[in-house]
Amino acid sequence: MYGRKVKLRFFFIILILITLSLSVFLILKSLEENVIYFQSPSEIKVLAEVKKNKIRVGGMVKNNSISVQSEELKFVITDFKNEIMVTYSGVVPNLFAEGKGVVAEGYLKDKNFFVATKILAKHDENYMPPEVKAAIEGK
């Protein structure tokens, strides 16, 4: 029969393989659950159903749409074809302004109404998030 050393090595390789496949499985499964999709207002309009998971919506902040109360902030995200109403209670980044690009993360209430949990910061006035650019250009 095989020697002890061969058996040990065989055992070792099996152990590595099991660990590897287990961790790959874990990572992929968790990835599936925690991915946040990006959608433009137009894409949301044509959704078959409104799902409960977290998404990101991006586009331009519509002119004259920002209104602030003491508890929350409301504005409209538009991609110039469709628009969506957003409510948010939290801190907005400095470069959040009307007529500028924005990405909001949160949950859809229905196809016209979005509850944001986070407004994403931009670092630079010249910089437009590529998702927003694509959403506005209608790609």
Place this chain on the structure above:
Amino acid sequence: MASLIGSYSLFFGLGCSLLVVLFSLKDLKNLNNFDNKILSLTFLQFLLVVLSFFGLIISFVNSDFSNLTVFNHSHTTKPLFYKISGTWGNHEGSLLLWLLVLTLFIFLFLIRSKKEPKKYRILTILFQQIIIIGFFIFLIKTSNPFDYIYPVPKEGLGLNPILQDPALAFHPPILYLGYVGTSIIFSSVLAASVSNYITKEWAKHIKQWVIISWIFLSLGILLGSIWAYYELGWGGFWFWDPVENISLMPWLALTTLLHCILVLEKKSILTSWVIILSIATFTLSMSGTFLVRSGILNSVHTFANDPERGLFILIFLFTLIFLSLFIFFFFHKTDKKNTTSFFLLSKETSILVNNWFMMYFLAVVLIGTIYPIFLDVISSQKISVGPPFYHKLIIPFLIPFLLMMAIGPKLNWIKSELQNKFYLASFFVISLFLSFMIIRMLEISILINTVLFASAFYLFFITLRDFFIKGFKNLAQNIAHFGFSLLILSILFNNFLSTEIITNLKVGETYQSNKLTINFEKIEKKKMQNFEAIIGKFNIKNESNFIEILKPELRIYNQPNIVTSEADIKTNLFSDKFMTMNLVQNQEYFNIRYQKKPFMIWIWFSVLIISFGGLFSLLKKRYES
């Protein structure tokens, strides 16, 4: 003038590279004498790049807007300090800095490696020069910092205001010392494989380079994290943002390598593993540069989206990977006689097991970072991967990882019995009990958190005890492990005890909750050199009627015209009080965020301790020899 000198120095520097390659190839054939010309040329090359770098700094200081880089990233009203730091606050300048560090390191390597075999030294120079030549060509061809414009503009475009910050002035140079330090490890490991020199002596000699890069990389990440904490206004220190992940990946690989080198030094095993890790570390550093520079990942690090640049780095990267894999498979011969002596309970096994954990963490971060890019390319679907992904996959595995970190160093090399089982077990029981009491007070889910806290406390107590009992033995390692336990504990407490209030207030209004009131007393305006500041004054009264005054700031910069908010942070040993305010366009309301973040300073402090562990091991070696 300064630009001109800088520009020519670059060409001469490239010339030096070619000469060094030429002489090295000649020397390879005749191994008896080491050509002193190589050393002088390497030094000359370093001086030329320094000259070029100073040329750029002087152009920035003098606001020489005939230089395109200066025009794009500077402004006459900018304070002198940020004129200088603006030199590396842009794509071209930062690459020049990268090159500077590359040439510095090869020069230092040459001086510090006089005792090593000649063939190995010459090969290391050759490999390093390949990298240097690549960067010279990249710099000169696609991103020359000395391009000029005509007619000369009167005023520059200015530096992105959020980069005008002391922490960010030092973050790139320090991070680069870490990143680029890995290039020496890479060249050296390739040279050692070709010349069959992966031995204990080699491990001893390369270990210091690994530790130096590791210290700088840790400090560089720390600075970036501190900056993000107070400048971005979210009040967190790590966001699992792709750009952060990209600096974490080489750090994980480098930390793993550091531990493997120790095994190699003592036992001359794990040679293939060391080679793979060295190659991986440098590749991760390079691909990090590629991802942030090419504009694939968007962040404050993306200076300009030029596809040509991305393509160049990508091709260069693949050439290096291909070269290194070729060398690994064709030159590296594993020593058969050393593969047997592995026992289940020994120091090397425990290091190896923790290596696996690190590789798993690395894989998680890698997949979370790369997958969105990958999906975008194949299906143009835009996704992002949030923090829950990382937390869920990493936190549970921290438990065995921490326990191993505590017990592993107690074992002996080769074959070992666990001694002092009694105190090891009793410490664990104490940690478990302590954690259980804390968790009950915090009212969070009991099982996993208790075990997590317990394992962190366990490492904490065990390392603490060793300071007193073992004294100088393994002190460096003990300091670093102690720092790590402190880091995890501070992060956990910080995470569970942080509180936050977000509200919108007009001037004069007061926010009330049952715990505290925030009174927005007034705002005042102040004119500074290149920005106008709006400073808010807030009185925060807590339950015991103690009033704290916080003054967050809004800064309206003149060029480029950007508003940034400066958090006001009151730090003490136990907690940070953190406040930012924002003005929403055309509204009277100010957007206020007030946070209480316990043990914040301990997070920074523990990373310093970890790095100090590395520094101590270097110093100790100096002292001993």
